[in-house]
Every structure is written in structure tokens, then in C-alpha cells.
Amino acid sequence: MKKDFGVQPYLFPMPTYMIGTYNEDGTVDVMMMAWGGICAEDMVALNLEAAHKTVANLKARGAFTLAVPGTDTLEASDFMGIASANNMADKFERTGLHAVKSSRVDAPVIEEYPLTLECTVERMEDEPYGLRVLGRIVNVMADEKVLDEKGKIDSGKLGTFLFDQMRNGYYAVGEKIGQAWKSGAGLMKK
Numbered sequence: 001m002k003k004d005f006g007v008q009p010y011l012f013p014m015p016t017y018m019i020g021t022y023n024e025d026g027t028v029d030v031m032m033m034a035w036g037g038i039c040a041e042d043m044v045a046l047n048l049e050a051a052h053k054t055v056a057n058l059k060a061r062g063a064f065t066l067a068v069p070g071t072d073t074l075e076a077s078d079f080m081g082i083a084s085a086n087n088m089a090d091k092f093e094r095t096g097l098h099a100v101k102s103s104r105v106d107a108p109v110i111e112e113y114p115l116t117l118e119c120t121v122e123r124m125e126d127e128p129y130g131l132r133v134l135g136r137i138v139n140v141m142a143d144e145k146v147l148d149e150k151g152k153i154d155s156g157k158l159g160t161f162l163f164d165q166m167r168n169g170y171y172a173v174g175e176k177i178g179q180a181w182k183s184g185a186g187l188m189k190k
Helices: 053-061 071-082 091-095 185-189
Strands: 017-022 028-033 036-040 043-048 063-068 099-101 108-110 115-127 130-142 161-164 169-172
Touching (some): 017 108, 053 115, 053 130, 071 169
């Protein structure tokens, strides 16, 4: 038997991503978000509330980075989802994380995050459900520590975590349990 919960944003897993932008004075702003992801080979979609400082930065700069945080940065990453740069000018500085300017887009790259997508803002759409930002991926950067012996990104080495909307928790990710497009291939023969 199943229990009804009505309309809720209950889908698991939800990613945790960090949006990096520059404020109007050139200081770094980073915001944690979970409502977004890949929407095409070279595109990401972010669903944001228009009141975020990050949204003003996206409009002004036309660029951002989208990083995957590791569990080693959980405290700082969660803080950047709690604190608002609208009310706390030193939000990023409080984390102790370090940023460098991207060479491809007008946005910061956070050195402690193992995987970063450098993106340009392609479109911002005001929708009844909020603001949808479509970004074009112009480059992907990965720390060497998350590469395998062939130089490819090993997601098991990212040490990332997911968000559980139902219980407001974070869960570590890492164990590979199957191979995409192969684990179910045996059923094709039936």
C-alpha cells in the first residue's frame, strides 16, 4: 500500500551544485543550489528565485561557474546555501575557500571543488514557477586528484554528496554498482 503526500518537490537524488559569480564590486559570490542540471550536451538549466544576489550577478556578468562540491567542503558549501550575499557581504570569505578567475568566462573557479563547469548565460526566463537560467558549457575543469589512470574523470573520486529534500539531509556518493547501457542489456535478449 502507498501513502499520498500531495504535491511536494520529492525526487531523490537531487544534486548539490555551487554557482559561482562575481558581485558588482568584483568580490566572489557562491550559492548552493539543487534545482537544476544538464539539459543538453552543452547546456545546463538552473531554477532559481529571482531575489538571489546570484541572479543579479548572472544578469550583470552573463557568466557563471557550476561546481560539484566534495564532502570535504560540506560545511562551507551548506553555509553558502544558508547565507545570502544580499545580507552578508563577506559570505564567501567566511568559508575559507579560495577562488581564482576563470580564463574562459567572467566568473570565479573555486579551487577546493573537484569538478567545475565554466558557463555563459544563454537565456533567463521568468516562469510562473521561478526563474530558469539556461547556461552554455564552454569548458569543464577537473582536479587531477579525481582523474583515473587514463586521465578521465572518475566520479567515485569526486567525493560528492546529494541532497535529500524529504528529510533535509546530505548523502555521500561514490560506490559504483553497475555499468550504464550494459547492466540491463541481458533483458534485450528475452
